Amino acid sequence: MSHLAKDMTPNVTWKEITPGCNIFEGGTSAMVETGDWRTLKPVLDWDKCRQCLLCVPVCPDMSIPVNQEGKREDFNYFFCKGCGICANACPFGAITMVKDEK
Amino acid sequence: MGIRERLSGNEAVAYAMKQINPDVMGAYPITPSTEIPQYFSTYVDNGEVDTEFIAVESEHSAMSTCIGAQAAGCRAISATSSCGLCYMTEMLYVAASDRLPITLAVSCRALSGPININNDHSDAMGVRDAGWLMLFAETNQEAYDNYLQAMRIAEAVSLPIMICQDGFITSHAIENIELVEDDKVKAFVGEYHPQHFLLNKDEPMAVGAYATPVYYMESKRLQAQAMMDAKDVIRKVGAEFGEMTGRTYGLIEQYQMDDAEEAIVIIGSSAGTAKEAINELRAQGKKVGLIKVRSFRPFPAEDIVEALRHIKSFAVMDKDDSFNAHCGPMFAEVAASLYAAGVSGPKGINYIYGLGGRDVRVESIQHVFAELEKISATGETGETYRYLDVRE
Numbered sequence: 001m002s003h004l005a006k007d008m009t010p011n012v013t014w015k016e017i018t019p020g021c022n023i024f025e026g027g028t029s030a031m032v033e034t035g036d037w038r039t040l041k042p043v044l045d046w047d048k049c050r051q052c053l054l055c056v057p058v059c060p061d062m063s064i065p066v067n068q069e070g071k072r073e074d075f076n077y078f079f080c081k082g083c084g085i086c087a088n089a090c091p092f093g094a095i096t097m098v099k100d101e102k
Numbered sequence: 103m104g105i106r107e108r109l110s111g112n113e114a115v116a117y118a119m120k121q122i123n124p125d126v127m128g129a130y131p132i133t134p135s136t137e138i139p140q141y142f143s144t145y146v147d148n149g150e151v152d153t154e155f156i157a158v159e160s161e162h163s164a165m166s167t168c169i170g171a172q173a174a175g176c177r178a179i180s181a182t183s184s185c186g187l188c189y190m191t192e193m194l195y196v197a198a199s200d201r202l203p204i205t206l207a208v209s210c211r212a213l214s215g216p217i218n219i220n221n222d223h224s225d226a227m228g229v230r231d232a233g234w235l236m237l238f239a240e241t242n243q244e245a246y247d248n249y250l251q252a253m254r255i256a257e258a259v260s261l262p263i264m265i266c267q268d269g270f271i272t273s274h275a276i277e278n279i280e281l282v283e284d285d286k287v288k289a290f291v292g293e294y295h296p297q298h299f300l301l302n303k304d305e306p307m308a309v310g311a312y313a314t315p316v317y318y319m320e321s322k323r324l325q326a327q328a329m330m331d332a333k334d335v336i337r338k339v340g341a342e343f344g345e346m347t348g349r350t351y352g353l354i355e356q357y358q359m360d361d362a363e364e365a366i367v368i369i370g371s372s373a374g375t376a377k378e379a380i381n382e383l384r385a386q387g388k389k390v391g392l393i394k395v396r397s398f399r400p401f402p403a404e405d406i407v408e409a410l411r412h413i414k415s416f417a418v419m420d421k422d423d424s425f426n427a428h429c430g431p432m433f434a435e436v437a438a439s440l441y442a443a444g445v446s447g448p449k450g451i452n453y454i455y456g457l458g459g460r461d462v463r464v465e466s467i468q469h470v471f472a473e474l475e476k477i478s479a480t481g482e483t484g485e486t487y488r489y490l491d492v493r494e
Contacts, residue, residue, distance in 0.1 A: 003298075010316045014323035019201040019260055021313045021321045024298060026306035 005031065034061065038082035041100040042075055048094035055086035055095065104280040104347065111239070111272035114246035114279055115181070115207045115265065116141035120151055121287040122253065124205070125176035125294075128156045128167025130186065133219050134269035135209035138181035161186040165193035165204075172202040173309045175299030177253065179204070183269055184211035187225040191232065194262070198233025199325060200309055203256035206234070207249065208266040209273040210370070212458040220459020221269040223369065224422040226398075227431050233325060235263040235332055236399040240355075240373045242267075242277040247349055248396075250282060251339045253291055258335045259328040268371040270459070282347060290346060332400045353402035355394040358384060359409055362391030364474035367406065367436055368419040369395045372455070372462045376419075379467035390471050395432065403439035410440065414478035415449040417470050419490075421456045428487050430454050449483045455490035466491050 003024040008017065018024070051071050056064045063080035065073045087095040109117065116138050119127075129139035139155075146155040158164045161182050168178035182190060187208060197204050210226050212218040226236060235256060239245035245267040256263040267273055282290070300307055313321055337352055344350025355373075358380050359365060368376055373394040383390045393409050395402065410416055420430025429437070433452035440448065453470060456462045470490065477483050
């Protein structure tokens with residue numbers, strides 16, 4: 001019997017599921033796409049962005065990656081739920097919430 | 103061959119805890135179980151155990167403490183009664199579904215209101231569907247013996263276990279008791295080595311995950327299997343305990359059932375009163391017997407069906423009420439067991455008795471048998487939902 005989260009698929013039977021749905025790995029939330037909860041999506045205007053990074057700590061998820069040069073990169077839409085806190089925090093109006101479409 | 107002592111039921115359970123020397127106790131006092139953590143904290147203070155005693159601010163926190171400790175890889179224990187058990191309820195479900203074999207001593211007491219501190223089974227029956235194993239004791243000796251078997255049973259199936267006794271009746275009454283020697287207890291109970299635990303640095307682990315509808319039901323089915331598997335484990339551990347002490351335990355105890363025509367099904371200390379009533383009735387030539395339910399969870403459906411199959415009439419005694427306008431919880435379980443097995447011969451009635459410490463006398467039980475005798479003779483049960491010894 002596997003105890004790995006990756007084997008807990010929608011096909012897992014009751015005999016194979018882990019007791020209590022306990023998870024025997026770390027950081028498995030990184031596998032969960034929360035981006036599909038989104039209705040509005042943030043869009044960054046690179047010309048207005050001054051790289052002040054005020055948006056980064058207010059993100060409740062891990063949707064604003066910062067690179068080794070200390071600059072923010074584009075949104076990680078795999079996780080971004082479209083809460084809009086970053087758009088509110090931006091002092092330069094560089095983040096706009098737009099209707100998300102597939 | 104055992105140590106002869108005289109102890110109250112609470113003292114006996116606290117003594118069993120001391121002999122087992124668990125890792126963590128999280129507890130909050132409530133009558134009539136208060137003495138258990140009180141005696142045990144004395145053992146802690148005197149350095150007689152290595153247990154971390156965590157004094158918490160509520161029963162909810164007591165059970166939360168146990169959940170955290172047991173998930174970390176410890177043996178965790180608590181004790182409570184009545185509304186304290188109610189207040190734990192949310193966390194009782196978490197303990198069971200997280201498959202943590204915590205041991206909880208319950209000195210059963212009525213629930214408010216009217217406010218009452220005396221014995222009935224309303225508290226334990228109120229949490230009967232929380233997913234815990236539940237063993238009930240008739241005497242101080244059984245409370246002690248059940249406690250010594252608790253961890254073996256719980257850990258084998260990864261479910262938490264309640265060791266229930268009757269508040270004040272056994273929890274505070276001092277009886278002669280035969281204790282097991284410390285070294286035998288340690289050998290019997292053994293060490294706790296869970297396969298998975300939070301403090302294992304080599305295996306990161308998350309306990310208490312969120313399960314979407316795709317997974318939740320499979321998880322519950324697995325939990326249900328553990329409860330089914332527990333029946334054999336309880337019998338096996340009870341037999342092994344018998345080899346050590348001469349006191350063997352199963353899911354139920356049968357008393358004078360071999361040729362019985364009328365029987366009562368009962369839980370806890372009143373079984374002792376009922377046995378006395380049966381002795382007197384047997385002396386008059388009446389074929390009466392008793393089934394004492396030791397394990398309420400898992401419910402011993404098959405054992406009860408076999409015991410009642412050829413009975414003419416029976417009464418299920420519930421020391422609590424479901425307030426469903428037709429029966430108490432154990433009557434429902436017994437009736438369902440018989441129906442599911444296709445057994446419809448025996449006529450059954452239900453008595454709600456002993457609520458809030460109402461005394462249960464030998465005459466009370468004899469009245470029940472007199473009613474059963476009438477039912478056996480006429481085949482008419484009449485009202486099946488009855489209150490015993492209530493002033494009309």
